[in-house]
Amino acid sequence: MPVTAPLDTDGFVVSACFLGDVAAFASGEGSVFFAGGPETQTPVHKNGLLCATPSLDGKSLITGGGDGRICKTSADGSVEELAEQPRKWIDIIAAGPQDSVAFASGRTAWVRLKTGEIKEFQLPRAFSDLTFAPKGMRIAASRYDGVTLFWVNAAGDPQELSWKGAHSLISYSPDGKYLVTTMQENALHGWRLADSQDMRMTGYPGKVKSISWSAKGKYLATSGAQAAILWPFMGKSGPMDQAPMELGVRGDSMVTTVCCHPTEEMLAIGYQDGMVMAVRYSDNAEVLLRRPGAGPVSALAWDKRGDRLAFGTEEGAAGVITLLD
Template identity: 55%
Template sequence: MPRLTPLALPAYVVAVTHLGGRAAFALGDGSVHLGHAADDVRAVQVHDGGILAAVAAPDGKSLITAGDDGRVMATDAEGATQLLFEKKGKWIDQLACGPQGAVAFASGRMAWVRLADGQVVEFPHEKAVGGVAFLPKGLRLATATVDKAILHWVTAKGAPAELGWKGAHTGITVSPDGRFLVTTMQEMALHGWRIEDGKHMRMTGYPAKVKSVSWSPKGRWLATAGANAAILWPFSAKDGPMGKPPLQLGPYPKLATQVACHPTEEVVAIGYQDGMVLAVRFGDQAEVAMRHPSGEPVSALAWSPDGMTLAIGTESGAAGLVDIGAA
């Protein structure tokens, strides 16, 4: 097993990312912990309350967090924080970073985009916003809501495009090439659309709700949690995964709760309900244990940009860094 440096953090790990050689853990108690070794962890209290969502900025220089204090914050590798947005009394629980320094977030029926210059654009919805994402080009916001996904123009004029499918859509992701939009649903299923013509893709058969998805390099596969293995849908063909069986990697008695595709190799890290973490290669399905079961569900996984370190977080705060370069 590659070398694991355990870190004991004080609360639920909501998300983890890497900032300039350090892992940044966003916790349920509102703090961000920056660390690269067990004896070198720095805590910064970023939110007055809990963190509900966290993502890395595309430039890799800051961690963006949203909290139940109604704030969206940016934290850099040195622990310096910046307030990006505040709406008192609102729980901001959806968050995404986009091109040109734009950040999208949502609370209840309202989504916002904050542009790099600080200007904020509002996107009111008729029903709750279940997720936000950006298209890779052109500054377009994608939102998931009840019975549909919507593509909004952020700065350009133009009517939003609606992609309908009955049901509550609780999360959203866009393929790296911008061709496909996929939502996670209240039902145990994903729904996808080919954006150019709205063609539907149904991805079903999960025993639990899908709460973690990750695109493999070049968007060839979409890895998903929510089953007793990672389920990977093929997206390299023109019409996406339709009519093709998914890959099932890392079959295990417990539910997969988190997935994270390696940044350059066809390898996926899979975190399970009992704390086990495996790294599995797509081609020959070879498995390497990254962390042994500890009882607590894995709640966050992230590879470093160079693909040499895997950061792991769990619901109890037990966390760790795995150096895959160490023999």
């Protein structure tokens, strides 16, 4: 049976991650909470914390807030301010190679390099989300009617990928061959980057607000239905002409958050009613990890080995679930 160490945060759990052995939870009220080691709380942002992502080295949590600050919080509770854009709400953040961080507010995005140098990027309409390419210093931005790719250090025109509609989240497949966005109208869009081939992934009853790549990028797991929807990406043409897998099907609650296991063929699924399950791809075998309660699941994260799962809900419940054999 899995064992849960619960933790109460004071707000909407925006993001969870493991910094080494310690689980960190970013609360919408502005603090980062730690569990799995000493239970502590570090205030980071005034005016709310809007976005958070672990750094690529897994040693710190990078956050953006309503105070216009971008901060780096380490497992020991120390906070370093990386940048500040006064009076802006920083609600988009991405961690990049060589300690770089990208963040955005409205029609402007910035990349802060390790040296502290900040580069600015503009779009005619608002940035929806940002991500770094798996290779090279390049950022991809989702926006209305498509995606724009900027080289961070090199001059040259940004590359545009067009598809009509409002694009929200953006993510590269781990091998860098595909770029996928979630859309305003309950669908995903994807591009095979080699030839800019479009991919449409539709059929969702709700908006997709959580996506996660499985181990080695074989599947893309998504929320937005009463089951986790996993699109196969192992073939040459990705999910085209293929039906997705449906895992953890429930008749009474939508999936709000998905998080694929880092090594095994299984994922954690969080539901609207607060339930968390682990489900295996091969036979749809389900293990209940958390009973319903305390609002929709808003954050899930595995530790590096995949032994423990951190979760958080919109109403501030959080905790670390240890899976035992």
